[in-house]
Amino acid sequence: xxxxxxxxxxxxxxxxxxxxxxxxxxxxxxxxxxxxxxxxxxxxxxxxxxxxxxxxxxxxxxxxxxxxxxxxxxxxxxx
Numbered sequence: 001x002x003x004x005x006x007x008x009x010x011x012x013x014x015x016x017x018x019x020x021x022x023x024x025x026x027x028x029x030x031x032x033x034x035x036x037x038x039x040x041x042x043x044x045x046x047x048x049x050x051x052x053x054x055x056x057x058x059x060x061x062x063x064x065x066x067x068x069x070x071x072x073x074x075x076x077x078x079x
Contacts, residue, residue: 023056
């Protein structure tokens with residue numbers, strides 16, 4: 001069963017739905033939900049390296065069926 005926007009929670013891990021070469025991540029990379037906004041229709045997801053250093057944030061839209069689509073991304077810090 002697909003998730004609805006109401007089932008996403010802050011600090012939950014989610015898979016990034018598509019590759020973001022600018023952040024060096026591939027589709028399916030896991031990130032942590034930092035913020036849920038727009039009445040649960042948008043997620044701000046932190047993506048970190050294996051050593052825990054944040055490489056960026058991605059904004060994801062929660063569609064009607066609960067799937068996620070990439071809206072924007074923001075790189076953080078230096079490589």
